[in-house]
Amino acid sequence: MNGVNDEQMAPQTFLYGCVLESGKEGHFNPEDDELEHQLDLRMACVDPSTKDELHTVEVEGRDSEGQVVKATLVTLKPSTLPSVCLGGFTITPPAVFRLKAGSGPVHLSGQHLIMMETGQSFDESDDEEEEEE
Amino acid sequence: MNGVNDEQMAPQTFLYGCVLESGKEGHFNPEDDELEHQLDLRMACVDPSTKDELHTVEVEGRDSEGQVVKATLVTLKPSTLPSVCLGGFTITPPAVFRLKAGSGPVHLSGQHLIMMETGQSFDESDDEEEEEE
Amino acid sequence: MNGVNDEQMAPQTFLYGCVLESGKEGHFNPEDDELEHQLDLRMACVDPSTKDELHTVEVEGRDSEGQVVKATLVTLKPSTLPSVCLGGFTITPPAVFRLKAGSGPVHLSGQHLIMMETGQSFDESDDEEEEEE
Amino acid sequence: MNGVNDEQMAPQTFLYGCVLESGKEGHFNPEDDELEHQLDLRMACVDPSTKDELHTVEVEGRDSEGQVVKATLVTLKPSTLPSVCLGGFTITPPAVFRLKAGSGPVHLSGQHLIMMETGQSFDESDDEEEEEE
Amino acid sequence: MNGVNDEQMAPQTFLYGCVLESGKEGHFNPEDDELEHQLDLRMACVDPSTKDELHTVEVEGRDSEGQVVKATLVTLKPSTLPSVCLGGFTITPPAVFRLKAGSGPVHLSGQHLIMMETGQSFDESDDEEEEEE
Numbered sequence: 163m164n165g166v167n168d169e170q171m172a173p174q175t176f177l178y179g180c181v182l183e184s185g186k187e188g189h190f191n192p193e194d195d196e197l198e199h200q201l202d203l204r205m206a207c208v209d210p211s212t213k214d215e216l217h218t219v220e221v222e223g224r225d226s227e228g229q230v231v232k233a234t235l236v237t238l239k240p241s242t243l244p245s246v247c248l249g250g251f252t253i254t255p256p257a258v259f260r261l262k263a264g265s266g267p268v269h270l271s272g273q274h275l276i277m278m279e280t281g282q283s284f285d286e287s288d289d290e291e292e293e294e295e
Numbered sequence: 296m297n298g299v300n301d302e303q304m305a306p307q308t309f310l311y312g313c314v315l316e317s318g319k320e321g322h323f324n325p326e327d328d329e330l331e332h333q334l335d336l337r338m339a340c341v342d343p344s345t346k347d348e349l350h351t352v353e354v355e356g357r358d359s360e361g362q363v364v365k366a367t368l369v370t371l372k373p374s375t376l377p378s379v380c381l382g383g384f385t386i387t388p389p390a391v392f393r394l395k396a397g398s399g400p401v402h403l404s405g406q407h408l409i410m411m412e413t414g415q416s417f418d419e420s421d422d423e424e425e426e427e428e
Numbered sequence: 429m430n431g432v433n434d435e436q437m438a439p440q441t442f443l444y445g446c447v448l449e450s451g452k453e454g455h456f457n458p459e460d461d462e463l464e465h466q467l468d469l470r471m472a473c474v475d476p477s478t479k480d481e482l483h484t485v486e487v488e489g490r491d492s493e494g495q496v497v498k499a500t501l502v503t504l505k506p507s508t509l510p511s512v513c514l515g516g517f518t519i520t521p522p523a524v525f526r527l528k529a530g531s532g533p534v535h536l537s538g539q540h541l542i543m544m545e546t547g548q549s550f551d552e553s554d555d556e557e558e559e560e561e
Numbered sequence: 562m563n564g565v566n567d568e569q570m571a572p573q574t575f576l577y578g579c580v581l582e583s584g585k586e587g588h589f590n591p592e593d594d595e596l597e598h599q600l601d602l603r604m605a606c607v608d609p610s611t612k613d614e615l616h617t618v619e620v621e622g623r624d625s626e627g628q629v630v631k632a633t634l635v636t637l638k639p640s641t642l643p644s645v646c647l648g649g650f651t652i653t654p655p656a657v658f659r660l661k662a663g664s665g666p667v668h669l670s671g672q673h674l675i676m677m678e679t680g681q682s683f684d685e686s687d688d689e690e691e692e693e694e
Numbered sequence: 695m696n697g698v699n700d701e702q703m704a705p706q707t708f709l710y711g712c713v714l715e716s717g718k719e720g721h722f723n724p725e726d727d728e729l730e731h732q733l734d735l736r737m738a739c740v741d742p743s744t745k746d747e748l749h750t751v752e753v754e755g756r757d758s759e760g761q762v763v764k765a766t767l768v769t770l771k772p773s774t775l776p777s778v779c780l781g782g783f784t785i786t787p788p789a790v791f792r793l794k795a796g797s798g799p800v801h802l803s804g805q806h807l808i809m810m811e812t813g814q815s816f817d818e819s820d821d822e823e824e825e826e827e
Binding site: 599614615617620622623624625630631632633634635636637638641642645646647648649650651652653656661662 | 710736772
């Protein structure tokens with residue numbers, strides 16, 4: 163029985179990556195499936211096709227009052243700082259990533275964590291049970 | 296019943312961002328709502344409009360004796376180091392961020408965490424209960 | 429009895445390292461041994477034999493729907509940024525690392541963590557029991 | 562009752578900062594108050610008044626046998642690397658920080674954590690109880 | 695009684711530092727004392743006496759099958775990247791650090807953590823129990 167409880171809270175870790183370019187946003191918006199989703203952003207980097215200018219990444223999420231807010235996440239330049247560790251910046255969905263400056267590509271990567279919601283009722287989620295095993 | 300206790304301590308994560316310029320401070324001072332607030336600073340960065348000089352960010356908070364203290368958080372320069380990972384620097388409110396050198400803009404971002412206070416009495420907070428659900 | 433449970437979940441930490449070159453991938457794919465494996469990537473770096481050009485490392489893993497996905501992990505250049513902290517990027521096996529740009533060598537290092545699977549049945553693993561003690 | 566135990570172990574977080582110059586050390590040596598103190602160093606940085614040369618910071622603490630030991634913590638140069646994330650380097654008091662090279666100023670910042678000592682006897686600390694409330 | 699168990703698992707933190715030069719290795723190999731030892735590497739840096747060339751640090755440890763393995767930990771150059779955060783790279787003893795390139799000095803620092811072994815029985819361990827069973 164304790165095992166069941168432990169399993170409820172143990173997050174599963176999946177790979178997340180997106181590429182930002184002019185007019186091409188990245189999204190973290192998992193489907194509404196009664197599970198708790200979280201994105202831990204780990205790295206931002208350019209690649210050899212990225213023009214040598216400052217690239218600034220903006221993230222759009224929610225503040226503590228539920229309002230949409232934007233924050234400037236990271237600024238990179240191929241010849242100065244081609245990679246930056248984001249150190250596990252935790253993003254709660256829904257979130258959007260976009261370039262505020264530069265035409266990209268800029269790559270974001272990290273871990274998509276999935277947990278059971280602490281208040282989840284198993285009675286309501288019978289249909290998903292196979293996926294949890 | 297254990298579930299209720301777990302839920303009490305599980306922090307909720309929101310997006311925090313502020314922009315520092317000459318004469319424009321950033322604040323982390325959530326309203327007094329009986330909840331425990333914390334800011335985990337993740338990133339500091341400049342943007343393409345930032346002048347190419349050293350920019351130094353100061354944080355003003357409280358030391359262990361309740362006195363106001365200032366610490367120098369980070370120094371950035373667009374052509375040398377346009378972004379710095381702050382690695383989850385935990386800030387307890389109230390705190391103020393300001394530029395000590397440079398005219399900005401410098402962007403700070405991170406996670407606003409909200410927890411129940413461990414010693415909170417539910418009897419005293421009936422009026423806020425809707426917000427917690 | 430509690431001791432046994434604690435021991436089940438305590439991860440053991442081993443050293444992981446791989447070298448990426450043109451045509452030489454790195455793999456994290458421990459044998460199927462009923463234990464839970466995880467890789468916490470810590471560092472990426474070049475060495476003095478690495479040509480002075482941008483090197484981009486790609487990781488191939490699984491997303492939350494079990495599909496193979498690729499993410500760009502880090503970009504390094506010997507004369508600009510010879511080392512990058514990856515900050516504990518957690519990789520769930522199976523995963524493949526490869527150079528998308530540059531001919532290497534690029535070195536990845538980190539910690540190989542081994543845990544008991546939470547749902548493990550000891551009845552099925554009698555033959556391995558000596559190794560677990 | 563569990564609440565009391567939880568509260569005992571929950572660390573409180575305060576702001577710590579010090580400035581190192583030639584002949585001016587920084588100290589982390591909280592008064593002996595029966596509480597457990599810890600410093601999590603987060604950032605080291607220069608400022609615009611720092612001369613453009615390599616600055617090396619040394620920390621003096623204790624090894625596992627109680628002997629005084631010195632370690633070289635970080636090296637900064639304004640034109641190359643004006644800020645470095647220290648990633649939460651945990652320092653147990655007493656500790657001293659000083660410049661081994663360069664004349665400064667170099668700024669260190671982080672979190673001063675205060676916990677109850679796990680073995681603390683409340684019977685012995687009646688006089689301090691007001692401060693703990 | 696719970697207090698005793700908690701205390702068993704609370705790690706104590708000590709300062710660790712070593713200096714690597716040509717022909718001078720660093721070691722993390724605490725004496726066999728029935729306690730569990732761990733090294734969390736935090737920082738690598740050069741100093742003003744380090745020649746301006748790429749310095750590459752190798753770590754030698756054990757993989758999950760008990761075999762000796764080597765990994766390339768970090769590459770530094772005084773004029774490009776004089777310090778690198780290692781972010782808490784966890785090293786299980788025995789481990790050896792050495793320069794693969796460059797003549798040093800390169801400094802490593804971090805935290806030496808000491809824990810009780812989880813399965814340790816105080817009654818049974820008078821004679822040292824021959825390596826934790």
